[in-house]
Amino acid sequence: MAEIILGIDPGSRKTGYGVIKIQGSALVYLGSGCINAGSGALYKRLQTIFVAVSTIIEQFSPTVFAIEETFLSKNVQSTVKLSEARAAAMIAGSNAGLEIFEYTPRQIKQAVVGYGAAQKHQVQYMVERILKLSGTPQADAADALACAICHGYTSAVTKAMRFTAPVGNFGHGRFQN
Template identity: 40%
Template sequence: MRVIGIDPGLRNLGWGVIDVTGNRMTHVANGVCHSLGDDLAQRLLSLHTQLSEVIATYRPVAAAVEQTFVNKDGAGTLKLGQARGIAMLVPAQAGIPVGEYAPNKIKKTVVGVGHADKIQVAHMVKMQMPGIEIAGPDAADALAIAICHAHHGGASALSVAVAKARA
């Protein structure tokens, strides 16, 4: 089963695609969509277009997105929520079910502790997928999200059957 993990961001939206067969995971691709344009609408459209191209190219059957981390900056949280909306909308438009995971759950799944930093996450992603080139911290986070989805029911026998039926 092919899974895409998406790390939402308004400037940089990370994505990572893995194939899952039983307990085995293999890297397919990863990258970062960079928003283009001066106003918010143009930046969101740019992210939508780029992520749509990624979905069309790699044709995942499952998607996972990091849940929004609420911080002290309300305006920043709202903008991140809009990028997260794009991250959920694009797979949904392609008929792909979308799982959502809290940042701490993703980190705990991949690193073993819920408060790991980005360097630790990237290191553990490389350990689980030796030899891969990661396009940056946002892509590493996206791969971690895909790995989390594979471990927490996203690649279960039932999910695989449903994905195959939809294909």
């Protein structure tokens, strides 16, 4: 069965989403966009995020959910709101029975661009190339797709390691005859 990955780039005003499928050794673009939660009361924005992510899950039937971890900002209020938006999206994934994977911004950039401190335009460029898109995705959607790509690469490496890991007792660090 093909793995379908929903990637989320959380934000209290704009939450990016991206959906890809692992088909053999290729990553295939299925869809992306932004959930515009607006600028109203926070609880209403969180509800908008939750409902929209739930709808995206119904539409694309992902098998896993990947989300960017919260980074610490100098503005504590912004960090708290970002964490709450992230939680609203994660609850939608959890309610759908999806396993949730979390990646730091640095891990995502490293996986997609090869440099953990890459700029947004570099992430957009690489997402466009990796997924063979006809145009550059909007920044929040590109970040969400990058999160999904990061999980796809991580998942592929984990699966490869399972099949190539040595089997047997190697004497706990000593050679045995």
